[in-house]
Amino acid sequence: MANRRPSSRRTLDAARLHELALAYVARFATSRAKLGRYLSRKIGESEWTDPRDAMAACAEIVAKMDQLGFVDDRQYAAMRGAAMTRRGLGARRIKAQLWVDGIDEADAGEAMESAAAAALGSALGFARRRRFGPFAAARADDPGLREKQVAAFVRAGHAPGLARRILAIAPGDADALAALDAEMGGD
Structure with missing residues (x-):
């Protein structure tokens, strides 16, 4: 045996x-x-x-x-969305992550509204972290580099138009940043 x-x-x-x-x-x-x-x-x-x-x-x-309240999809979506917004990620990326996490649209609604309201601040945080546009050491005049930067914004969930507007601001131009903030509604 x-x-x-x-x-x-x-x-x-x-x-x-x-x-x-x-x-x-x-x-x-x-x-x-x-x-x-x-x-x-x-x-x-x-x-x-x-x-x-x-x-x-x-x-x-x-x-x-x-x-029992140990799992709350609405609260989870709000927490996850806020954390991703603070990291500089846009609404599209947040929506995709919440979908992966199994959150339905009804429970994700408040988190998505919050992410949309903070779109400019989140995009500026992304630009600051990556040192793009107004936060760069020098202006990126190369069109290829500029498109790579736009692509990075898009992968992070930001709108391409907003990315191009931020990248158009010269490094250190605080007045242009303030004007963009005022135009977008002042996050």
Whole structure:
């Protein structure tokens, strides 16, 4: 008889899955979808021993965490959107990330309105961080470099028109920055 090696996969049941969910929401701000993906991954990595269906148990636990207020997609969207805005990312990038995080449009609405309202400040923060336009050491006169900078703004979620307007401002021109701020509504 050949020696059989015991399974290296850990066993998992609904009670242990609930403990994993509690530990996860205690440690991380998360959405319902992200919690569901985490629990599904844990189920896939383990040997399910509970008589109930694994995915049904997963859905029940996510619903319970939502009911208890441990998971709040609207609050998560607001927090995530504000953090991304502070990092200089635009509304399109924020919308894409919230979609990846499983936030529906109804829950993302307030975060998206906030990101749209802070578009200029966020774009200027991006320009400052990357040392583009008015924050550069020298004016970028090369059209190829200018288009690469516009592309960087677009990848960060900003509108190309706004990027071109910021990049048109000469380095150190505080008056032009103030004029752009006044024209855009003064974030």
